[in-house]
Amino acid sequence: MSVIPALEADVLRRQDPEVADILLGELDRQSTTLQLIAAENFTSPAVLAALGSPLANKYAEGYPAARHHGGCEIVDAAERLAVERAKALFGAEHANVQSHSGSSAVLAAYAALLRPGDTVLALGLPYGGHLTHGSPANFSGRWFDFVGYGVDAETGLIDHDQVHTLARTHRPKAIVCGSIAYPRHIDYAFFRSVADDVGAYLIADAAHPIGLVAGGAAPSPVPHADVVCATTHKVLRGPRGGMILCGSELAERVDRAVFPFTQGGAQMHTIAAKAVAFAEAATPAFGAYAHQVVANARVLAAGLAGEGLSITTGGTDTHLITADPSPLGVDGRTARGRLAAAGMVLDCCALPHADVRGLRLGTAAVTTQGMGREEMERIAALFGKVLRGELDAARAREDVRELTARFPPYPG
Ligand SMILES: *Cc1c(COP(=O)(O)O)cnc(C)c1O
DSSP: OOSSHHHHTTHHHHHOHHHHHHHHHHHHHHHHSEEOOTTOOOOOHHHHHHHTSGGGGOOOOEETTEESSSOOHHHHHHHHHHHHHHHHHHTOSEEEOOOSSHHHHHHHHHHHHOOTTOEEEEEOGGGTOOGGGTOTTSHHHHHSEEEEEOBOTTTOSBOHHHHHHHHHHHOOSEEEEOOSSOOSOOOHHHHHHHHHHHTOEEEEEOTTTHHHHHTTSSOOSTTTOSEEEEESSSTTOOOSOEEEEEOHHHHHHHHHIIIIIIOOSOOHHHHHHHHHHHHHHTSHHHHHHHHHHHHHHHHHHHHHHHTTOEEGGGSOSSSEEEEEOGGGTOOHHHHHHHHHHTTEEOEEEEOTTOSSEEEEEESHHHHHTTOOHHHHHHHHHHHHHHHTTSSOHHHHHHHHHHHHHHSOSSOO
């Protein structure tokens, strides 16, 4: 199966060579550079096939057997399958698979549980909170009264005492746990106990670790949180999109918060692709993948520390690493630029309790390509050489090309 079926049929190339060139150019970029952005991954050809399918044509507002449009019998089956597979995969009583993105899922969770003006306690943005956790530039910061907890200045770990104190002081209607940059497991049982102590809902925004949860490589928020929001396109390796898991008692509120409160028609091609990804994630092979992602991240973090970068929390439990390159004499932004020129693509991020920007990277995509310990050690060494200026971009780029050529994301 071709990765871009329409190109194989040559339809797009003949009708619209400009767009065809863009698709092939991006496939080439993804195949010849290292994708170290923590939130990215390579979906399977089967997921891509579902995304590029005629289900994209179908309007399906509402839920299976309760649609506002006719002709939904067949797409209903796709959504039922996705829901049943998500429930089984995560041991959840209810799953909503319609959220168009992780942010849409969080918006719907707030809509289900809160009213404008309610107080919400979440990880502060300087410590790895997402925009939807109270940024003034986002609906969350505009419509709710967010209080931010932080991480310990010494250890970089979530300050549990502060969470408890702030919860008792501010009596939030909801507590959010989850982050875009926290490299350690989150203690969901602890957050549950604080939420119970102050009568708050617990919302877990597990956009990043949900794929590790699916593969048994990270603890699950499902038994602890009232509502779990997630993406399907990060470590989970599905299509770009979101989902919500919750108990039966909140099912109707969550469903109504997604449609009709915050979204219109469901994207049935994406939902079919989510079903494919959930089935893939339920296999022993995916469990092995998830554990390898973490093993690779640990090796990479240790390697980067060996090159002199300072690793937040001293390491990782997950796919995600945040690092301060300033011991090598470069700030995060400069480092990201140099690494990009060398074909290593990653993000800058805020570093807790520091004025300088750091680097955020992850191992989900390179692990999908089949890379392991040896390659992680090699990538860490390349980082060191590029950041210290011992290897120019063109030479480093050759090394990266040699490496990626041996691990094509889409063989053939
Ligand atoms: C990625 C992420 C989101 C948002 O997902 P989008 O699909 O980009 O909207 C929300 N919360 C957290 C914690 C994330 O990591």
